[in-house]
Amino acid sequence: MLIFDQSSPGRRATSQAPSAVAAVDDIPAAFLRSEPPGLPEVSELQAVRHYTRLSQKNFSIDTHFYPLGSCTMKYNPRAANRFALLPEFLARHPEAPESHSQGFMACAFELQEMLRAVTGMAAVSLAPMAGAQGEFAGVAMIRAYHDARGDTARAEMLVPDAAHGTNPASAVMCGYKVREIPTDEQGDVDLEALRAAVGPQTAGIMLTNPSTLGVFERRITEIARIVHEAGGLLYYDGANLNAILGKVRPGDMGFDVIHLNLHKTFATPHGGGGPGAGPVGVSRRLEPYLPIPMVAREDDEYRWLDEDDRPESIGRMGAFAGNAGVILRAWVYARLIGRGGMTRVADFATLNANYLQARLREAGFELAFPERRATHEFIVTLKREARAFGVSAMDFAKRLLDYGHHAPTTYFPLLVPECLLIEPTESESREALDAFVEALVRIRAEAESQPDLVKGAPYTLPVRRLDDVRAARDLDLAWKPGTGDA
Amino acid sequence: MSEVPEGLKYTSSHEWVRAESDGTVTVGITDHAQELLGDLVFVELPEVGRGVGSGEECGVVESVKAASDVYSPLAGEITAANEALTDAPELVNQSPFADGWLFRLRPADAAALDKLLDAKAYQAQLDDEA
Numbered sequence A: 001m002l003i004f005d006q007s008s009p010g011r012r013a014t015s016q017a018p019s020a021v022a023a024v025d026d027i028p029a030a031f032l033r034s035e036p037p038g039l040p041e042v043s044e045l046q047a048v049r050h051y052t053r054l055s056q057k058n059f060s061i062d063t064h065f066y067p068l069g070s071c072t073m074k075y076n077p078r079a080a081n082r083f084a085l086l087p088e089f090l091a092r093h094p095e096a097p098e099s100h101s102q103g104f105m106a107c108a109f110e111l112q113e114m115l116r117a118v119t120g121m122a123a124v125s126l127a128p129m130a131g132a133q134g135e136f137a138g139v140a141m142i143r144a145y146h147d148a149r150g151d152t153a154r155a156e157m158l159v160p161d162a163a164h165g166t167n168p169a170s171a172v173m174c175g176y177k178v179r180e181i182p183t184d185e186q187g188d189v190d191l192e193a194l195r196a197a198v199g200p201q202t203a204g205i206m207l208t209n210p211s212t213l214g215v216f217e218r219r220i221t222e223i224a225r226i227v228h229e230a231g232g233l234l235y236y237d238g239a240n241l242n243a244i245l246g247k248v249r250p251g252d253m254g255f256d257v258i259h260l261n262l263h264k265t266f267a268t269p270h271g272g273g274g275p276g277a278g279p280v281g282v283s284r285r286l287e288p289y290l291p292i293p294m295v296a297r298e299d300d301e302y303r304w305l306d307e308d309d310r311p312e313s314i315g316r317m318g319a320f321a322g323n324a325g326v327i328l329r330a331w332v333y334a335r336l337i338g339r340g341g342m343t344r345v346a347d348f349a350t351l352n353a354n355y356l357q358a359r360l361r362e363a364g365f366e367l368a369f370p371e372r373r374a375t376h377e378f379i380v381t382l383k384r385e386a387r388a389f390g391v392s393a394m395d396f397a398k399r400l401l402d403y404g405h406h407a408p409t410t411y412f413p414l415l416v417p418e419c420l421l422i423e424p425t426e427s428e429s430r431e432a433l434d435a436f437v438e439a440l441v442r443i444r445a446e447a448e449s450q451p452d453l454v455k456g457a458p459y460t461l462p463v464r465r466l467d468d469v470r471a472a473r474d475l476d477l478a479w480k481p482g483t484g485d486a
Numbered sequence B: 001m002s003e004v005p006e007g008l009k010y011t012s013s014h015e016w017v018r019a020e021s022d023g024t025v026t027v028g029i030t031d032h033a034q035e036l037l038g039d040l041v042f043v044e045l046p047e048v049g050r051g052v053g054s055g056e057e058c059g060v061v062e063s064v065k066a067a068s069d070v071y072s073p074l075a076g077e078i079t080a081a082n083e084a085l086t087d088a089p090e091l092v093n094q095s096p097f098a099d100g101w102l103f104r105l106r107p108a109d110a111a112a113l114d115k116l117l118d119a120k121a122y123q124a125q126l127d128d129e130a
Helices: A044-056 A078-084 A102-119 A131-148 A166-173 A191-197 A220-229 A238-243 A284-289 A324-362 A383-389 A393-402 A430-449 A451-455 A468-473 B031-037 B090-094 B110-115 B119-129
Strands: A123-125 A156-160 A177-181 A202-208 A233-237 A257-259 A280-282 A294-298 A301-305 A378-381 A419-422 B015-019 B025-029 B040-044 B057-063 B067-071 B076-081 B103-107
Touching: A078 A324, A102 A123, A102 A280, A102 A294, A102 A301, A102 A324, A123 A294, A131 A166, A131 A202, A131 A233, A131 A238, A131 A257, A131 A280, A131 A284, A156 A166, A166 A177, A166 A202, A177 A191, A191 A220, A202 A220, A220 A233, A233 A238, A238 A324, A280 A284, A324 A378, A324 A419, A324 A430, A383 A430, A393 A419, A393 A430, A393 A451, A430 A451, A468 B040, B031 B057, B040 B090, B103 B110
Parallel strands: A156 A177, A156 A202, A202 A233, A233 A257
Antiparallel strands: A123 A280, A257 A280, A294 A301, A378 A419, B015 B025, B025 B103, B040 B057, B057 B067, B076 B103
């Protein structure tokens, strides 16, 4: 039940309601409300119960194994949360003068420096407020670079067909035409097709490495050479950085631009779709175009770099300086694990994925790329099971919920039929991984003996199968008073 | 087993093409394609009057699983688009070869139609992919 439906006229949480009406004398009458806003009228206890119950319906990393491929649902350390919530950070107004913001700015500066070191880029800006915004900023910098050189005929962005859908979307948002590059049978970029596609029209290529197929792009230096020789730039999508953190640096592979997802690799909460943070790093030649503001250190003082310092910047990504709370959590996380810890993140993320891959193969599941070592994630295809038992990857995914595991990513990447993209992250114990294997084995046995049981799952959650087709066809996101519409 | 009617032409990207008596051709996506995509929730069609090249992107079919481009099987000019799909994208799932057609075009070169796959060749491609 929506909290609006519990509303009762005149009921209020007296301890929290303002006791006096504020004097409003500086807002033009045209902008003033004539009626109070349509807020739910409930008691404090009703509000507490409502949101506590909602939180109990959550299927989250705090409650369950969450192997959602390409999302890096790792544990979010409580310490990061605790320090980011210090009142000195919380109460800092975003427009407070630099002299009052030195603590926060020191953290932001250090994070810029740590991300720079671990990615091998020349400079980093923390301004983008999400991964998609980081991608947009990255492609906008590629565009700014070519434009500044008068190299305006470069109208095409190359994107491998295994890419996240956000890559072509970001390229189109920056005015590029997308050209798709196929993948070969081993999961690598098809080099012949790449050679045929590059030319004076090539602005760059957007690559995720390791790719969304859960394999490391082995010929990355060759790809970098082909694209650079054609005059294009290389964009690194940081979605899968967890696999190589502290081990290999995108800057050393030849990338010119990178975005990171702090809510993946640096353990900040994914939240209900946000807030995230998508810092961007660049090679030396793209540095002038980085989004502002950035933090600089001069002597022992920190100061904001703005339009005057960076006249060629692509500009601001939001009103202030990125998602401050996320930046702080990522800084605490990076400080907690240190440089050695970053390498261990990659060690254990890949060890867990390879262990899980080996166990599932032994249990008779089919791997999409059996010849390849897993990175931090890998793909199982349930094509055989779908054909033999009429039970799809989606049915397996729903049944996993009954066994107390969040489902892996399903039906992505699109190149592999009936696929599960599985990413255990470094957070999980061997026992948790074993339990997941056991659940999948049991579900396969159920699929064989009682397929309808699997097709009807889940049975143990607050909701059964949702009508996702109707939800997409009849979008209904806003509550309207008096409609009783949920 | 998805349906592959005789008498139609096909592309390897899963469009079907039917020659009409007025010299235009009707285009849709195959039964196999709609099955792979699952329930469609949105269809974007090309504008009538637009000139398209062979293999050019000229529409989008979107399901809860994925969004896929639709490619024009032939070069020519768009003469009609199936507006019924705007409110009822499910027609493509229910009737891919009839009510769920996507658009019509007047081919620049009528002979190009013969170069597309016939039912047998398209079926062979599906068998290969399975």
